[in-house]
Amino acid sequence: MPHKDLAVLVLAAGKGTRMKSDLHKVLHPVGGRPMLHHLLATVGDLEPSRTILVVGAGREQVEAAVKGCEIVTQVEQQGTGHAVMVARDALEGHSGDVLVLYGDVPFVPLDVMTAMIEARTRDANTGLVVLGFTPADAGQYGRLVLDDGGTLERIVEYKDASEEERAITLCNSGMMLIDGSALFGWLDQLSNKNAAGEYYLTDLVAVARKAGRTIAVVEADEEDVLGVNSRADLALAEVCFQDAKREEAMAAGVTLIDPETTYFSFDTVLGQDVTVEPGVFFGPGVTVEDGVTIKAYSHLEGATVRKGATVGPFARLRPAADIGEGAKIGNFVEVKKATLDKGVKVSHLSYIGDATIGADANIGAGTITCNYDGFLKFQTTIGAGAFIGSNTALVAPVSIGDGAMVGAGSVITKDVDADALAVGRGKQMGKAGFAARFREEQAAKKAASKNKKGS
Numbered sequence: 001m002p003h004k005d006l007a008v009l010v011l012a013a014g015k016g017t018r019m020k021s022d023l024h025k026v027l028h029p030v031g032g033r034p035m036l037h038h039l040l041a042t043v044g045d046l047e048p049s050r051t052i053l054v055v056g057a058g059r060e061q062v063e064a065a066v067k068g069c070e071i072v073t074q075v076e077q078q079g080t081g082h083a084v085m086v087a088r089d090a091l092e093g094h095s096g097d098v099l100v101l102y103g104d105v106p107f108v109p110l111d112v113m114t115a116m117i118e119a120r121t122r123d124a125n126t127g128l129v130v131l132g133f134t135p136a137d138a139g140q141y142g143r144l145v146l147d148d149g150g151t152l153e154r155i156v157e158y159k160d161a162s163e164e165e166r167a168i169t170l171c172n173s174g175m176m177l178i179d180g181s182a183l184f185g186w187l188d189q190l191s192n193k194n195a196a197g198e199y200y201l202t203d204l205v206a207v208a209r210k211a212g213r214t215i216a217v218v219e220a221d222e223e224d225v226l227g228v229n230s231r232a233d234l235a236l237a238e239v240c241f242q243d244a245k246r247e248e249a250m251a252a253g254v255t256l257i258d259p260e261t262t263y264f265s266f267d268t269v270l271g272q273d274v275t276v277e278p279g280v281f282f283g284p285g286v287t288v289e290d291g292v293t294i295k296a297y298s299h300l301e302g303a304t305v306r307k308g309a310t311v312g313p314f315a316r317l318r319p320a321a322d323i324g325e326g327a328k329i330g331n332f333v334e335v336k337k338a339t340l341d342k343g344v345k346v347s348h349l350s351y352i353g354d355a356t357i358g359a360d361a362n363i364g365a366g367t368i369t370c371n372y373d374g375f376l377k378f379q380t381t382i383g384a385g386a387f388i389g390s391n392t393a394l395v396a397p398v399s400i401g402d403g404a405m406v407g408a409g410s411v412i413t414k415d416v417d418a419d420a421l422a423v424g425r426g427k428q429m430g431k432a433g434f435a436a437r438f439r440e441e442q443a444a445k446k447a448a449s450k451n452k453k454g455s
Contacts, residue, residue, distance in 0.1 A: 003117060005096030006048040007180065011083045012036065012103030013056030013074040018230040024058035026103035027065055028234055031241045032265035032284040034065060035228060038106035045110050046099075052090050053103070054083045079198025080174065081190045088184055095181045100201065102174060104228045106237065112220045116177045119216040127213030128204060129177040130155070134169045135222045141171035142202065144217055152215035155202045170217070172202065173225040182211070241266075249276075277313070285319065303335075306342075324359070338369075341384065353377075358384030358402060366391040383418060 016025025026036040043051055052070045055062045056077055063071055074086045084100060091098065097120055101108060108131075116129045130152055132144045140158040143165050147153045155172050156165050178186075186207045190199045205215055223240045227233065245264040246256060254270045256262050258278035268282040271290035280294050283301030288294065292305050295312030302319030305311055309327045318336035323329055327340050330347035338352045341359040346352055348365035354377050355369045367388050369380040378396035382388065386400050389408030400406065401418030410424040 003046050004049045006046065006099060006117065007050035007052065007091060007094050007096060008043050008046070008048045008099045008101060009084060009087055009091075010036070010039065010043070010051070010053045010069075010101050010103050011080065012062060013054050013077055013083055014104070015057050015077070016104075016229070019234075020231070024061040024065075025228070027061060028228070030106060030228075030234070030237045030266075031245065032267075035106040035237070036062070036066065036103045038266065039101060039103060039108065040066065040069070042108065042110050042113065043101070046113055048099070049096065050091070050094060052087055054087055078192065079196070080201035081187060081199030081203065082192075084183070084201060085187050085199065088187075091180070091184075098178045098180045098183055100176050100178065102227065105173070105175070105225055106228070107226060107240070108175070108220065108224055112218065112224055115218045119218050120177050120179070123214065123216070125212075125214050126216050127179045127182060127208040127211065128152075129216045129218055130205070131173045131175040131220055131225065132170050132217050133173055133220045133222050133225045135171055138166075138169050138171055143168040144170045144172055146170070146217065150217070152205060152217050153209075155205055170219070173220065174201070175225070176201070176204070178204065179213070182208070182213075186211070271307070280312075286317075289325075354396065355380040355382065357382045358386065360384060361386045361388070363388045364390035364392065364408065368393055370395045 012026045014025060019025050019028065027034040030038065050070065052072060053062060053066065054072055054074050056074045059071065059073055070090055072087050072090050074083050099113065099116065116131060119129045120126050130144065135141065142155050142157045143161055145153045145156055145165060145168065158166065186204050189207045190203050192199050208215060226237055226240060228237050242263060246259045246262060249270055250256055253272035255275045257276065261278045262276050263281045265282050265284040265286065267284055269287040271288060271292065273291045274288050275293045277294065277296040279297040281299045285302035286300045288305045289307040291308045293310045295310065298312035298315040300317040303317035303321040303323065305323045306325040308325055309323050311317065311323065311329045312331065314331045315329050316334040317323065318334065320337040321335040322339040324340045324342045324344055326342055327344040328347060329335060332349045333346050334351045336353040338355040338357065340357045343360040344357050346363040350363055350366060351368040352363065353369050354371040361382050361384060370393055371377050371380065380394050380396045381399040383400055383402035383404060385403045387405045389406050389410065391409045392406050393411045395411065395413045398412055399415045401416055401420065403419040404416045405421045406412055406416065407421065407423035407425065410422060412422055412424050416422040
């Protein structure tokens with residue numbers, strides 16, 4: 001349901017120095033999609049009234065990468081509390097709740113965000129909802145100390161925690177939902193009198209409790225609040241994403257022969273009874289319909305594979321490849337920006353680019369559509385039921401009619417009529433005894449050369 005009284009504040013002002021990259025940290029991809037876009041897609045499902053990004057260095061990169069969000073700049077990074085403070089003008093007049101998230105924590109699920117909203121509305125006295133999690137290793141995370149009633153008493157940083165507090169396994173994710181009508185009054189009470197000289201958002205807990213408000217806690221899974229601060233973190237995020245997509249695919253009726261070697265993108269769509277062999281990579285924009293087999297070590301991106309087709313092994317489908325129902329794309333075949341109708345066979349070692357191929361056409365091994373003259377791209381059209389012999393070069397623009405045949409080894413530069421035969425190759429010649437004479441002559445030359453060197 002829409003949350004028209006909700007503003008979402010996404011903090012993305014960190015410099016991301018540990019990534020060692022010219023690309024803004026939150027724009028590094030997981031599953032073929034920038035981290036920030038994963039989070040914003042989920043936020044979009046909440047339908048909040050406002051979505052505001054707080055950025056610092058690299059603002060221009062973030063601004064160019066997102067649409068439909070307000071952007072404010074935190075010129076100096078003075079802590080998480082300060083990052084929310086800089087949104088004061090942007091949030092002027094907003095009295096609803098404010099959900100604070102992090103651009104480098106991409107996988108917070110919709111149901112977790114919704115649970116935070118429900119926890120805030122369940123009791124009018126709840127001023128904050130803090131998102132916690134219980135990791136396998138609590139390490140040096142801040143601990144959430146609850147009272148006997150299950151509300152939050154305080155957040156204790158590991159370095160300040162007693163042994164008893166360090167034994168607590170419920171940890172702080174840093175994300176929270178705040179009563180917007182009280183937010184900036186509470187922020188004004190924060191102090192930066194600490195070792196780092198920063199304003200900490202977590203200090204709102206003490207401020208809100210002092211105001212007589214209770215603090216609720218919602219718990220998420222560890223993978224839900226995974227933060228990405230380094231390349232190693234990015235790799236871990238990719239592992240978590242891929243594991244989830246594999247489980248999702250198999251639960252939906254897809255057979256993955258070797259799940260750990262199958263890689264998905266965020267928008268991969270697979271139908272029922274699809275079989276995926278080992279080593280297959282799905283780039284962005286792939287749709288595979290029911291009953292398709294994707295054989296080993298194939299790479300698909302921006303492609304559609306229709307019902308019952310077979311692709312691979314070692315095939316590459318590039319953007320705008322549309323493989324028809326029951327069609328066969330074989331080993332070492334590359335297809336780009338081409339529509340193949342029902343039952344088409346391109347079985348071996350071929351390149352099909354900028355082409356339209358009619359139903360049941362058979363494309364022989366080594367066939368290429370010569371679609372580029374060094375300056376412009378041109379179209380090849382092959383009619384239904386046509387047969388293209390092996391090692392044929394179709395020089396576009398060119399059209400092969402329905403039912404036509406092209407002889408093997410041909411270079412076709414002119415249109416071929418329906419049901420016609422086209423052969424475009426040099427005339428074969430034969431010279432009797434040439435091979436024997438050639439061998440004798442060459443052997444003699446070789447022997448003479450050896451004798452000369454030895455003398």
